[in-house]
Amino acid sequence: MKIGIYKPYKTIYFDSLVNDYAGWSREVVPIAQIFAERGHQIYMLSKTDLKKNQYKNIYNTCTAHQLDRIFFFNGGREKNKPNVLEELKLKTNRLDLLLTDLKLVPDRLELFNNIYTHSKRMYKYGGLAESSSMYNAVFEPLDIVVKRKNIKYYFAGAMHSRLIDFFEYVWRPDCLIHGKAEILNLNNRIGYAECIKVQKKSKYSIVIADIEYNKRGFITPRYFDNIVNDIISFVDYKYDPDEIFIKKNDWRRVESYLELNNKMNFLEKNPKKYFKLLQKQRAEVKKSYITGQFTYSLLK
Secondary structure, eight states: OEEEEEOTTOOBOSSOOTTOSSOOHHHHHHHHHHHHHTTOEEEEOSOBOOOTTSSTTEESSOOOSSBSEEEEEOOOOOTTOTTHHHHHHHHBSOEEEEOOOGGGOOSOGGGOSEEEESOSSSSEEOOHHHHHHHTTOOOOOHHHHHHTOOEEEEEESOOTTOHHHIIIIISSTTOEEESEEGGGTEEOOOOHHHHHHHHTTEEEEEEOOOHHHHHHTOOOTHHHHHHHTTOEEEEETTSOTTOSSSOTTOTTEESSHHHHHHHHHHHHHOHHHHHHHHHHHHHTSOHHHHHSHHHHHHHO
16 A cells, blocks of 8 residues: 655654654554565655665655545644645545644545544544554663662653643652643753653653643553553653543553652552562553554554
8 A cells, every 4th residue: 555644844754753742653663564574665744864775665765646644743834835624635546644642633524435533432543642652662671770770750841721730749849840831931851762761760750741641531541652662651640631542540540740749759658669660561561552553553
């Protein structure tokens, strides 16, 4: 199958994520690789740093006049390409939207043949968070991992429309923050590659989501981002109401910073239980997440 992949306004980075400040490439690249590995011809329709013949079956130019399918990842609206959806629709009989951000829902949803999301309440669940976090994940021995953990509590991300939760959990003296919050005059974002380096040194983090995300059961990759980097992934009680990733009665669910802080301190005093919790988190990572087969089965 000949498949085009397009994300407006963004350069897709296959090599270096230094200039990717929001991790948008890690949504797109795994989908391209997962389908290419299974014999499909992938044509990148967005700007990219992809080199010629760098990956089998993935091309940075499109020579095909007609494509069997196009994956459109949501993104900004391009002022110089107001009719981009109509143009893409002419190139294929199957234009599919991969909706990973509720703030960037494209116009003309009726033009899409299928819509895949991070929610089991909205359209079709696509397994997109699983692929962006865990595709090709490699785990080191935990005893080695634990020795380099010298940052207690870390959060990376913007405030967005989660002001109350941001102040409750994140804007705390013991939390190392890399992110953006205009109301606080905060903007110390770092590239995604640098963020991963900090995550690998961090012990605990909190998963929070925008109000609309919680209402719609719209999860994010953050939960498994933490687990892949061996961070204890505490989760606000409002997040993931449909238990896609985490059960409502899981010990890592918290309702306040005070509860979160008490649990972090408990694990600090009980290193064996901390280690066992890391093992338990790793057990949540299925082989089909790492190979991409889980996501492929939902999107194919």
